[in-house]
Structures are given as C-alpha cells and as structure tokens.
Amino acid sequence: MTAPSSSFKEEGRGGGGGGRSSSGTLGYRRVPLRRLFRAGSVACGVQFGWALQLSLLTPYVQELGIPHAWSSLVWLCGPVSGMVVQPLVGHLSDRCASPWGRRRPFIAGGALAIALAVVTIGYSSDIGSVLGDSSTARLRPRAITVFVLGFWLLDVANNLIQGPCRALLADFTGKDPRRAHRANAYYSMFMAVGNILGFATGSYSLWFKILPFTLTTACGINCANLKSAFLLGVVILALTTCMTLTAADEAPLNVSNHVVENYGQVAFDEEESPDPSFCELLGSLRYLSQPMLLIMLVTGLMWLGWFPFLLFDTDWMGREVYKGVPSGSDAVHNYYYVGVRMGAFGLLLNSVVLGLSSLVVERVCRKWGTALVLGISNLIMSFCFWIMLLISFIVSKMQFHDPGIPPKGIVVAALGIFSLLGLPLAITYSVPYAMISTHTESLEIGQGLAMGILNLSVVIPQMIVSLLSGPWDQLLGGGNSPSLFVGSAAAFASGVIAILYLPQFTAEKSRGQP
Numbered sequence: 374m375t376a377p378s379s380s381f382k383e384e385g386r387g388g389g390g391g392g393r394s395s396s397g398t399l400g401y402r403r404v405p406l407r408r409l410f411r412a413g414s415v416a417c418g419v420q421f422g423w424a425l426q427l428s429l430l431t432p433y434v435q436e437l438g439i440p441h442a443w444s445s446l447v448w449l450c451g452p453v454s455g456m457v458v459q460p461l462v463g464h465l466s467d468r469c470a471s472p473w474g475r476r477r478p479f480i481a482g483g484a485l486a487i488a489l490a491v492v493t494i495g496y497s498s499d500i501g502s503v504l505g506d507s508s509t510a511r512l513r514p515r516a517i518t519v520f521v522l523g524f525w526l527l528d529v530a531n532n533l534i535q536g537p538c539r540a541l542l543a544d545f546t547g548k549d550p551r552r553a554h555r556a557n558a559y560y561s562m563f564m565a566v567g568n569i570l571g572f573a574t575g576s577y578s579l580w581f582k583i584l585p586f587t588l589t590t591a592c593g594i595n596c597a598n599l600k601s602a603f604l605l606g607v608v609i610l611a612l613t614t615c616m617t618l619t620a621a622d623e624a625p626l627n628v629s630n631h632v633v634e635n636y637g638q639v640a641f642d643e644e645e646s647p648d649p650s651f652c653e654l655l656g657s658l659r660y661l662s663q664p665m666l667l668i669m670l671v672t673g674l675m676w677l678g679w680f681p682f683l684l685f686d687t688d689w690m691g692r693e694v695y696k697g698v699p700s701g702s703d704a705v706h707n708y709y710y711v712g713v714r715m716g717a718f719g720l721l722l723n724s725v726v727l728g729l730s731s732l733v734v735e736r737v738c739r740k741w742g743t744a745l746v747l748g749i750s751n752l753i754m755s756f757c758f759w760i761m762l763l764i765s766f767i768v769s770k771m772q773f774h775d776p777g778i779p780p781k782g783i784v785v786a787a788l789g790i791f792s793l794l795g796l797p798l799a800i801t802y803s804v805p806y807a808m809i810s811t812h813t814e815s816l817e818i819g820q821g822l823a824m825g826i827l828n829l830s831v832v833i834p835q836m837i838v839s840l841l842s843g844p845w846d847q848l849l850g851g852g853n854s855p856s857l858f859v860g861s862a863a864a865f866a867s868g869v870i871a872i873l874y875l876p877q878f879t880a881e882k883s884r885g886q887p
Contacts, residue, residue, distance in 0.1 A: 404545040404621050406555065411620035412545060413560035415480060415538055417567040418610030419531060422491055424571025424724070425602050426527070428687045428717040430494075432710070433599055435688075435699040437498075437520060438512030450525040452835035458532040459828040466537045474623030476537040476544070483534025484614040488607045490530055493523030495587075495600035502591030516591075536828065538617070539806055545621060554735040554743075554807040561802040563613075565728030565795075569721055570609065574602045576717035595710060665809065669830040671871045672805045675751055677834035678864030679801065681842055681856035682758065682794070689853045690716030693765045694779055694787055715784065719791030726795025727802070734803050744875030747804050750797035751868030757790045757797075758861035764790075765854050805830075834863075 404412075434447050462479055469475040498506075501516025542560060546552040574580075580601035581588045587597040587604075690712040691697045697709025738746050764787055773779060809827045842856040 408621040409542065409545055409552070409556045410559050411616050412541060413538070413556065413563050413617070414613045414620070415484070415534070415610075415617035416560045416563035416613075417570070418484070418606070418613035419487065419534060419538075420564040420567030421571040421574075421609050422487060422527070422603070422606045423531070424568045424720065425491075425575055425599070425606060427683050428572055428575040428713070428720055429599050429602070430524070431684060431688050432691065432699055432713050433595070434517070434520065436595065437517050438510075438514075439517060447521060447524060449836060449839040450521070450528045452832035452839060454525065454529040454532050456829060456832045456836070458529055459536040459832075460826060462533055463536045463540060463826075463828075466540060476541040477618050477623055479537040480534055480541070480614065480617060483530050483537070484610055486530030486533060487527060487610060490523050490527035491603040491606055494520055494527065495603040496592075497523060498592040498596050499589055502589075506591070532828070541617075541623070543806075544623075550807065551735065551739065554738055554803065557803040557807045558731050558734045560806075561734065561799055562728050562731035564802055565724045565731055565799070567609075568724030568727060571602075571606070572717045572721035572724055574605060576714045576721060578714060667870075667874060668805060668808050669827060671747065671751075671867050671875065672827065672830035673834050674863045674867035674870070675754075675801060675805075676831045677837065678751070678754055678758070678860040678867065679798075680835050680838040681853070681860040682761075684838065684842065685853040685856060686720060686791070687713045687716030689761065689765070689857075690719065690787060693852055693854070694768055694783060696768070696773070696779075715788075716791070719788045722788060722792040723795040723798065726792050727799045728795075730796050730799035731803065734799055738804065742876060743804055743808055744871055747800055747875065748868045748871030748873075750800035751864045751871060754794065754797040755861045755864035755868065757794050758857050758864065760786070760790050761857055762854055762861070765852065765857075 430447075439447065466475050466479050469478060471478045493500075497520035498513070498516045500519045501513050504515040504519075506513040506515045539557075539560070542556040543553065546556045578594075578598060581594050581597035584597075584601040584604070587600040588594065589597075592600060691699070691709040692712070695708045695712030695715070696705070697707070697712055698705045699709050734746075764783060768779060768783060771780070771783075805827065838856065842859075
C-alpha cells in the first residue's frame with residue numbers, strides 16, 4: 374500500500390485564495406458563524422436519541438430478561454459498527470459526487486435510519502409478543518432479538534451520521550483553529566441541548582398517559598414511557614436534520630471533470646483504487662503524524678474512562694444508591710426505577726453544565742491552551758469517578774430508615790457529581806475533534822476520513838468496556854464499582870499524558886498557522 378498522500382490527494386483554490394489545500398478539505402468560502410451554528414444543530418436530534426439510549430436502555434434490557442453481567446454486551450454493537458462504518462463513510466463522503474453535496478446525503482440517510490431504529494426498539498416488546506413471547510415471562514427471547522436488531526441499526530445509523538456532520542463543520546472552517554474550535558463548540562452545545570431534552574424526557578414517568586396508545590398488554594408502563602420518548606425523538610431529529618441540511622450551500626464534487634464549482638479542484642491518482650478496503654484504511658494509520666497518534670492515545674484513554682459511566686450511570690443510581698434490582702420483587706423493582714429516573718435527572722443537570730461549558734470552551738482553550746484544558750478536564754473526570762466509588766462504599770454500609778429512600782445528602786452528592794461531569798464532557802465532545810481537524814494537512818487526507826480515524830480512539834475503548842465490564846463487575850461482586858475504578862484510572866492517565874506531552878505539539882501547530 375502506498376502512502377495516503379498519493380491516494381487521498383486533494384487540491385483547492387477557490388474561496389479566499391488559490392493554492393493547495395493539504396488538509397484534504399475543499400476551499401469553501403468563509404461560512405458565517407450563524408450558519409456554522411445551524412450546521413451543528415443535527416447534533417441535538419442525534420443526541421436526544423443517545424440520551425434516551427444511555428439512560429433507559431440498560432435498565433430496559435434487564436427488564437427483558439438479560440442479566441446485568443451480560444447487559445454490557447448489547448452495547449458492543451456500537452463500537453463494532455463504529456470501527457467499520459465511520460472510517461468508510463468518512464472516506465466515501467470525501468469522494469461523494471452527489472449533486473446535493475458530499476456530506477448531506479449521508480446525514481439525511483443516517484437520520485432516516487435512526488428513525489427506523491428507534492421505532493423498532495420502542496415496539497420490540499409488542500413485536501416479540503406477536504411472534505410468541507409471553508408478557509408475563511421473565512425472559513422474552515423474541516423481544517430481545519428484535520431489540521438487539523434495532524439497537525444495532527441505531528448504532529450503525531449514529532455512526533453513519535456523526536462522521537459526515539463533523540466533517541461538514543471541518544469543511545466549513547478549513548485550517549482556522551479558532552473557527553474549528555468554535556464550530557465544534559456549537560456542535561457540543563447542541564449535543565447538550567439534545568441531552569437535556571432527552572434526559573428530561575427519560576426522567577418523566579407519565580408519558581404513557583399523554584400517549585395512551587403506547588401502553589399495551591405486552592408493553593407495560595416503563596416500556597410505554599420508553600416507546601413514547603423515542604417517538605418524540607423522531608420528531609426532534611426530523612426538525613434538526615432539516616436545519617443542518619439547509620444551513621449552508623455545499624459544493625457538489627464533479628469527479629468527471631475533477632472540478633468543484635466555485636470552490637476548488639480535486640485530483641485523484643488513477644492508478645489507485647478510488648474506494649480502498651477497510652483494511653487499507655486501517656493501514657493508513659501507519660502514516661499518521663506523532664501529534665495525531667498522541668491525540669488518539671489521549672482520546673482513547675479518555676473514552677476508556679467515560680464509557681463505564683455512560684453505560685451504567687442510571688443503573689448505578691438505581692442499584693447502588695437506591696438499592697433496587699430491575700428483576701426483583703415489586704418493591705425493589707420500584708426502588709430501582711425511582712433511582713433510574715433520578716439518574717436521568719442527574720444526567721439532565723449534567724447536560725445543563727455541558728451546554729454552558731460549551732459556550733466558553735473556545736475562549737478557555739485560547740487562554741490556557743488546548744492541551745492543558747484537555748488534561749485538566751480528564752483529571753476532573755477521574756476525581757468524580759472516585760467520589761462515585763466512595764458513595765457506593767458508604768451506601769453499602771448504610772441501613773436506610775425508609776426502604777428504597779437513601780438519605781438526601783447521598784442523593785445530592787450523586788447529583789452533584791453527575792452535574793460536575795458535564796464540564797469535562799464539554800471538552801471531550803469538542804476539543805479532540807478541533808485538534809484533529811487542524812492536524813490533517815500534512816497527510817493530505819479528507820476531513821471525513823480524519824474523523825473516521827479519530828473515531829477508532831472512541832470505539833476501541835468501548836469494545837473493551839462492553840466485552841469486559843459485565844463479567845468483571847460480576848466477578849467482583851455484581852455492582853458497577855469495578856468498572857468505575859478502571860474508568861477513573863484511565864481518565865487519570867489520559868490527563869497526565871495530555872498535560873505532559875501534548876503542549877509541545879499544539880504550540881508547534883500554533884506557530885505554523887499562517
């Protein structure tokens with residue numbers, strides 16, 4: 374395999390001036406900030422579904438009969454699909470010759486697939502009942518099968534849409550690091566808005582009364598609330614997708630003439646295959662520069678810290694703070710779901726902090742440096758996970774005065790940690806993507822492929838957590854504390870590496886800006 378500079382070469386000389394665009398992006402004219410703001414709005418619709426997925430689906434799969442020790446395996450589909458889909462879709466969107474533009478066809482297709490997936494998940498119990506499941510059985514295999522199929526489709530669709538969305542923002546900002554940070558901060562802010570709406574929806578327990586048709590013999594109150602929330606998510610996704618698709622003109626790629634009207638010119642090496650295989654795309658990792666590899670290492674350790682929390686946050690609240698069990702007697706079952714809803718409320722507070730923090734990320738990074746900000750945020754994340762472990766230990770030694778009702782101080786402390794975690798989450802959602810988008814020019818690859826490659830640093834840790842966290846937790850007592858311990862250690866390592874080694878590369882990049 375030849376170096377990617379020969380197979381992914383792009384040139385640009387439109388917009389504000391001529392010359393070669395070694396970052397792999399087309400020479401787009403300067404896009405106003407208000408249109409960059411709209412371009413990131415689809416993150417709200419996508420994240421609304423993610424918020425419901427993160428807060429409700431781990432408890433729901435246990436209600437269908439999957440044991441806690443194996444519930445994390447359901448989440449394996451996300452990183453597996455992300456590892457394959459995002460790099461390929463990113464590269465295909467770099468070369469897409471649709472008259473509608475390079476990124477927008479993938480964004481629209483991903484939105485349609487998400488809508489189909491969430492409807493499938495919401496109606497999995499009903500479909501399972503039609504196929505022969507008993508609504509009173511503890512284990513409902515047909516509903517589980519339908520649920521897992523919908524879950525896989527949802528994660529494939531999420532990966533289909535997210536890479537092109539990030540690449541679209543990178544196209545519109547070019548090599549300007551300040552605008553790249555601002556565009557990704559807008560995207561992060563819309564993710565926060567989607568989280569707030571999604572977690573608020575997930576914490577509300579009376580959706581089955583507002584949409585009574587969702588309550589059936591096969592789908593009880595908790596299931597009907599989940600189904601209603603996902604139907605609402607389809608509406609929000611449709612609105613935000615339309616806002617993104619109409620935010621700014623995207624130039625079509627004219628492959629036959631190698632001309633992009635009004636923007637630039639793209640040259641392809643005729644001796645190279647225009648659509649390399651996934652293995653060839655992975656092979657391009659060997660050509661990554663040292664700064665990009667370091668950014669990927671920091672990002673990978675960071676997500677090894679985040680994913681145990683995102684996977685088990687509401688389960689932790691229901692199981693270890695409220696001492697409930699999803700498949701136990703009616704009493705402990707109710708305790709568990711009171712805790713789950715309180716966890717969803719905590720994630721709503723988390724998202725408020727995430728949104729507010731996103732508004733100042735670009736300014737703080739400009740003042741303190743992106744590497745230092747990234748490192749400190751990861752150390753804060755590690756500290757928060759240690760506090761969660763301490764809360765679990767304290768509660769395990771306590772006897773509640775009222776069963777299922779923990780002391781207010783414990784609940785307030787848990788909600789405070791959930792809220793504080795919104796600060797490092799805002800950094801996670803914006804800074805690595807802004808950093809990687811301004812380090813691609815030396816490789817001469819497109820922004821779509823660059824975002825897909827960075828996504829490997831997200832999905833590989835997710836695969837590790839999905840495969841090992843359930844058995845690891847079960848081996849050490851059946852709770853979520855062992856996974857949180859691993860997450861805290863990984864976040865601490867990521868913070869130290871970012872503070873000690875990343876500043877020299879960001880400084881060199883800053884000095885090299887024209």
